[in-house]
Amino acid sequence: MSKNDDSLTELFDKEGNQIGVLISADLWAQIKPHIKQFIPSEAPKERPEPIKDWEILKEYWDFPYPVDTDVHCEHCGTRTENWETDTPRKFKLASCNLGGLVSFKCQQCNARIVKKHFKNEITVECTPYIDEKSKNMEARY
Ligand SMILES: [Zn+2]
Structure with missing residues (x-):
């Protein structure tokens, strides 16, 4: 042959x-x-972390409390005191803006964790990952 x-x-x-x-x-x-x-076309590459936006947010931080770096995934229980220093990362920065909206992707279960910084408090929302294809079939809970 x-x-x-x-x-x-x-x-x-x-x-x-x-x-x-x-x-x-x-x-x-x-x-x-x-x-x-x-x-x-191949699956889109994961976007790089917008670290620059995070740096800018930290630079212009005007909330009455220190910069918070802890992230907790309510879905799978993963938590970190400082997402920036984990190797490998437990959470990847997904988006960040000057208004104080910072979102992460849990590397363990792909859940999305959104931290909203307000003047008096920080709210955290954890949304379990739902495959785009099965989104319509998935029951909401
Ligand atoms: Zn998780």
Whole structure:
């Protein structure tokens, strides 16, 4: 069997209809750049943490209490005293704005934790992760 036969295998169902082609990793690496436009777009990469926004919020912090860095996921129980210093991160910064709205993604269960900073208090909301596809079927609780 030649090397080419190993890198490309045509797949058939039991009726003999071709259902696909199995391509070796090596061959795929060579082919892929040339057929990009035919491949369904890959899953979007996770956006990088907007650390800059967080730095700006800290710089212009005008709440009557110190900057708070603790995050707690009510969904799976993960907690940290300082999300910035965890390695690996238990929570990833998802968004942050100067108004004091800071949201995190729990790395354990993907829940979204939103901290809202007000003049007198900090409120925290924890929303369990729901797969976009099953969103409509999922019962709300
Ligand atoms: Zn969690």
